[in-house]
Amino acid sequence: MTGGSRKPSSGQTAQLVSLGTTLFACVAVGLGLGFFADRWLGTQPWFLLLGLGFGIAAASVNFYRTIKALNRMDQSDGSR
Numbered sequence: 001m002t003g004g005s006r007k008p009s010s011g012q013t014a015q016l017v018s019l020g021t022t023l024f025a026c027v028a029v030g031l032g033l034g035f036f037a038d039r040w041l042g043t044q045p046w047f048l049l050l051g052l053g054f055g056i057a058a059a060s061v062n063f064y065r066t067i068k069a070l071n072r073m074d075q076s077d078g079s080r
Contacts, residue, residue: 009077012070019066023059030055 034051038044
């Protein structure tokens, strides 16, 4: 192996563990809100699909921010 065999720090590990939960929560909340909005307004499946889209978009933004933060942490650890 070349260069990439060191272990992540505990902060990086914690962020990676919470990333999966955050991604799931974003999509689940979007779907839940869309489902109940459709049920309340009788517009199936439009708000469900809209909620899914917003959930995926929110998950993508959170994923990008977390990976960006992890990359910064990795670069600062490597410069020492």
